[in-house]
Amino acid sequence: MQTMIPHVDPLPLPGPVWLFTLLLLVVFTLHVAAMNSALGGGLWTLWNYLRGRHAEHVYSRRLAQDLASMLPVFLAFTITLGVAALLFVQVLYGNFLYTSSILLASTWLMVIPLVIVAYYGYYYFSYKAVEGKGIAGCALAISVCILLTIAFIFVNNMTLMLRPERWLEIYRARPNGWNLNLGEATLVPRYLHIVNGSVVLFSAILAQIGMSRMKKDAGYGRWLVQRSALVFAACTGLQFLLGMWLLLATPREIAMTLLRDPLAGGVFGMALVSVIAAMLLILLGSLAEKPSKLVTAGFGVSLLTLLLMVCLRYLLRMAYLKPYADLGGLQVQAQWGVIVLFVVLFVGGLATVGYMLALVTKAGKTATAK
Amino acid sequence: MNYPYWQLGFPGGVLIALVAVLHVFVSHFAVGGGFFLVATEARARRTNDAALLAYCKRHATFFALLTLVFGAVSGVGIWFTIGLVSPEATSTLIHAFVWLWAIEWVFFFVEIAAAIIYAKTWETLSAGEHQIIGWIYFVAAWMSLFVINGILTFMLTPGGWLEGHSLAAGFFNPTYWPSLLTRTAAAVVLAGLFAFVTLPKDGAREQVARLGAKWMVAGAVVMPLGLWWWSARLPLFSHISLGMGVTSVTHALRGGVGFSVAALLIALVCGAWKPAWMRPPVVVVLVLCGIGMVGAGEYLREYLRKPWAVNTLVYANDVRASEVAAITANGVMKSAKFLPHADAASPEYGRDLFVLQCGACHAVEGYRGMARRVDGWDAAFAADILQHIHMLRGTMPPFAGDEQDRKALGKYLAGLNPEWHLTITAANKLEMGKKVFDSRCGHCHTVNGSFRPLRGTFEKATAAQVQEVFPALSAMSSNMPDFNAPADQAEALGFYIAHEANLPLPANTAPAQMPTGTNHSRMRRPVKPGESATAMAKVNQNSPAQEVR
Numbered sequence: 001m002q003t004m005i006p007h008v009d010p011l012p013l014p015g016p017v018w019l020f021t022l023l024l025l026v027v028f029t030l031h032v033a034a035m036n037s038a039l040g041g042g043l044w045t046l047w048n049y050l051r052g053r054h055a056e057h058v059y060s061r062r063l064a065q066d067l068a069s070m071l072p073v074f075l076a077f078t079i080t081l082g083v084a085a086l087l088f089v090q091v092l093y094g095n096f097l098y099t100s101s102i103l104l105a106s107t108w109l110m111v112i113p114l115v116i117v118a119y120y121g122y123y124y125f126s127y128k129a130v131e132g133k134g135i136a137g138c139a140l141a142i143s144v145c146i147l148l149t150i151a152f153i154f155v156n157n158m159t160l161m162l163r164p165e166r167w168l169e170i171y172r173a174r175p176n177g178w179n180l181n182l183g184e185a186t187l188v189p190r191y192l193h194i195v196n197g198s199v200v201l202f203s204a205i206l207a208q209i210g211m212s213r214m215k216k217d218a219g220y221g222r223w224l225v226q227r228s229a230l231v232f233a234a235c236t237g238l239q240f241l242l243g244m245w246l247l248l249a250t251p252r253e254i255a256m257t258l259l260r261d262p263l264a265g266g267v268f269g270m271a272l273v274s275v276i277a278a279m280l281l282i283l284l285g286s287l288a289e290k291p292s293k294l295v296t297a298g299f300g301v302s303l304l305t306l307l308l309m310v311c312l313r314y315l316l317r318m319a320y321l322k323p324y325a326d327l328g329g330l331q332v333q334a335q336w337g338v339i340v341l342f343v344v345l346f347v348g349g350l351a352t353v354g355y356m357l358a359l360v361t362k363a364g365k366t367a368t369a370k
Numbered sequence: 371m372n373y374p375y376w377q378l379g380f381p382g383g384v385l386i387a388l389v390a391v392l393h394v395f396v397s398h399f400a401v402g403g404g405f406f407l408v409a410t411e412a413r414a415r416r417t418n419d420a421a422l423l424a425y426c427k428r429h430a431t432f433f434a435l436l437t438l439v440f441g442a443v444s445g446v447g448i449w450f451t452i453g454l455v456s457p458e459a460t461s462t463l464i465h466a467f468v469w470l471w472a473i474e475w476v477f478f479f480v481e482i483a484a485a486i487i488y489a490k491t492w493e494t495l496s497a498g499e500h501q502i503i504g505w506i507y508f509v510a511a512w513m514s515l516f517v518i519n520g521i522l523t524f525m526l527t528p529g530g531w532l533e534g535h536s537l538a539a540g541f542f543n544p545t546y547w548p549s550l551l552t553r554t555a556a557a558v559v560l561a562g563l564f565a566f567v568t569l570p571k572d573g574a575r576e577q578v579a580r581l582g583a584k585w586m587v588a589g590a591v592v593m594p595l596g597l598w599w600w601s602a603r604l605p606l607f608s609h610i611s612l613g614m615g616v617t618s619v620t621h622a623l624r625g626g627v628g629f630s631v632a633a634l635l636i637a638l639v640c641g642a643w644k645p646a647w648m649r650p651p652v653v654v655v656l657v658l659c660g661i662g663m664v665g666a667g668e669y670l671r672e673y674l675r676k677p678w679a680v681n682t683l684v685y686a687n688d689v690r691a692s693e694v695a696a697i698t699a700n701g702v703m704k705s706a707k708f709l710p711h712a713d714a715a716s717p718e719y720g721r722d723l724f725v726l727q728c729g730a731c732h733a734v735e736g737y738r739g740m741a742r743r744v745d746g747w748d749a750a751f752a753a754d755i756l757q758h759i760h761m762l763r764g765t766m767p768p769f770a771g772d773e774q775d776r777k778a779l780g781k782y783l784a785g786l787n788p789e790w791h792l793t794i795t796a797a798n799k800l801e802m803g804k805k806v807f808d809s810r811c812g813h814c815h816t817v818n819g820s821f822r823p824l825r826g827t828f829e830k831a832t833a834a835q836v837q838e839v840f841p842a843l844s845a846m847s848s849n850m851p852d853f854n855a856p857a858d859q860a861e862a863l864g865f866y867i868a869h870e871a872n873l874p875l876p877a878n879t880a881p882a883q884m885p886t887g888t889n890h891s892r893m894r895r896p897v898k899p900g901e902s903a904t905a906m907a908k909v910n911q912n913s914p915a916q917e918v919r
Contacts, residue, residue: 004707011465098457112447338469349476
């Protein structure tokens with residue numbers, strides 16, 4: 001079967017490749033952090049909501065209620081940041097992403113109504129969680145299942161995008177877009193790696209939330225830190241196994257990039273070190289009667305691990321597409337004027353959001369003081 | 371040709387329209403509704419009106435749930451859909467305007483953050499601080515419209531961008547400001563309309579109903595001005611499409627006006643005058659009128675851009691204008707990367723070509739179905755017509771493919787209906803003549819209508835004289851196909867044309883607007899090898915006055 005790659009857009013790139021790559025890595029890391037909170041947070045909430053229905057698990061009930069109002073916000077920022085990632089990846093790899101998306105079009109487009117339903121489910125749960133009625137739990141469970149499905153669809157597209165040699169065959173077999181990339185060996189480990197990874201990262205976030213809760217309620221805060229540290233450690237261990245499975249399923253010449261390419265190897269090594277460091281810091285910090293700041297350090301290192309993993313993912317994508325894509329050969333005509341305008345507005349936008357958050361924080365402190 | 375074509379079973383354009391209409395409806399409410407909320411909150415706090423403030427809180431929750439979830443996600447839905455149906459056009463816009471999109475994203479980000487905070491902090495923030503958040507929301511939302519409007523209008527009127535890819539010229543293009551005015555006015559109308567959705571049962575009911583009506587009237591006064599200004603800036607080909615009397619355009623125009631007037635009347639009668647009448651079924655009708663208004667506007671915006679997806683750059687069927695010449699020279703088999711079947715001799719090849727070249731706008735049956743449009747065509751006639759397809763009504767892209775491709779697609783199109791075996795008698799000759807006319811001539815001509823009327827040519831001619839012209843048609847004009855209908859059909863056709871062309875015209879009939887041979891399609895022909903895009907752009911940007919001369 002022939003390998004067909006759509007040619008790149010005849011218009012030049014409106015900015016240097018490094019800038020698009022940088023922006024893509026930054027917004028995608030933030031997107032994944034938000035997505036992990038929406039999905040991992042959803043799984044955490046569901047478990048604690050169900051557990052909290054028994055009278056003796058007061059903290060679980062409280063945690064589910066705490067997280068209930070956060071879930072729609074996590075999802076809002078998952079979507080918002082995902083839009084930016086989608087924008088920048090289209091500029092660099094549009095001819096790959098458009099094609100794989102079209103091959104999966106019908107499945108891919110289902111993401112939109114699914115997200116809407118999951119989002120409304122999260123909102124419904126946030127309003128009804130306090131009541132502890134069964135239907136709120138059902139709404140949450142449905143939303144979480146939908147998010148798990150969406151993650152699966154995404155993994156299908158993101159893996160198919162890297163496999164142009166399969167495109168024509170898939171298209172000719174079923175041009176109506178009801179396809180998945182089930183023939184991909186990395187599909188299942190990659191999916192599980194992402195889902196489990198969301199629990200890992202959100203556990204680190206939760207440990208940090210627990211640290212802040214300790215100021216108001218030491219018992220609840222300590223419970224939260226220790227429980228999330230435990231889940232974090234267990235799921236990190238599982239993540240190692242899934243990572244190994246993923247690596248073994250990856251085509252040999254691509255996996256060898258981690259050994260042959262100093263940059264990819266370096267990032268991989270740093271990611272391994274940082275994930276071990278994060279696990280040790282969070283575990284050691286949480287063991288004490290009063291969890292120490294090591295937990296906060298572990299949370300910070302977890303975010304660094306996420307960034308490194310995102311970079312690694314990008315480097316592996318480059319390795320996959322090396323025979324087909326030549327980013328260095330793209331014609332560039334940078335629109336510096338509007339790039340500067342974007343940067344200024346971006347900083348202004350962050351400052352505006354910061355200002356609004358400051359208002360909210362100040363109001364929260366005033367309310368607590370009263 | 372560059373990408374696979376998603377065969378979803380109906381025209382991809384219909385899917386884009388469905389997603390877009392719903393998104394535009396909600397996203398414009400997201401702009402106007404934010405303004406309405408913060409202005410109404412300010413009014414409630416200024417007048418110390420607890421009932422109105424309670425309404426604002428309730429409306430803010432509804433607003434957040436609708437705009438944050440459906441509004442935002444359906445916006446992503448448009449991204450997904452256009453990338454699936456028109457990847458070339460999407461890629462063009464991304465490459466030209468990625469930084470503007472990035473700027474729009476910044477405003478979107480602020481908008482989302484502000485909306486969440488606004489909805490959650492009624493009790494915790496001070497009145498002043500809460501209103502600041504509201505104003506931040508509105509400014510960010512309107513700026514998001516300000517930016518995206520430049521990209522949307524560029525698709526129809528790329529303006530000076532074509533001459534040197536100046537971002538400013540492309541953004542502030544000829545229809546930018548009128549469109550911004552119209553969209554802002556529409557946002558105000560929808561803000562008023564949605565005020566009725568959360569109308570309280572008591573308390574501030576009358577006050578809110580009157581406010582809603584006032585906002586709708588305020589927007590509705592400005593909207594026609596914006597539309598008039600916008601229509602004055604349309605390129606000539608859009609003007610011609612608008613004036614052709616195409617049924618769907620007429621319906622969209624009438625529908626747009628009808629839905630808008632109906633919505634206004636409902637708001638005035640059941641809102642301003644008798645708020646008690648604004649019961650849930652009336653609100654449902656009002657909302658449907660709002661969707662109808664937006665749907666008509668979006669339909670016209672899309673239709674008037676045909677045959678383009680992005681004027682001068684990418685056709686509605688996602689074929690780049692710059693590639694048509696090469697595809698015509700090399701054939702689709704060598705040009706298309708994702709043909710469903712690899713064999714040009716296979717019977718499915720014609721269908722593949724149909725899907726690839728026509729599928730964005732046409733299906734076989736149903737909406738814009740081709741079967742009824744090609745009824746009576748034989749394979750040779752269909753192949754010949756394809757050569758002149760961009761000449762028909764000016765809304766079709768040129769056929770991109772070689773002679774073999776035209777023949778294959780012609781054969782497929784001719785096979786969509788059973789072959790005609792007409793029994794023509796003296797009694798039904800006129801009726802059969804009309805049938806033949808509609809099939810063979812009606813796609814490009816009228817007899818007494820405004821579009822390429824034949825009356826000027828055949829007035830005072832006999833049926834036999836009309837019939838004598840048929841064999842020479844393609845020799846008379848290179849834009850005409852060979853006439854190859856059977857003799858009895860030719861006779862009926864001649865009879866019909868002669869009959870119609872000699873009918874007395876009703877009094878006060880306007881003179882024909884376009885002579886028989888007017889070739890307005892030259893405004894949208896592909897760029898030929900060696901011809902500059904700039905020269906082509908000038909033709910596409912012509913004002914009506916220039917072109918009529």
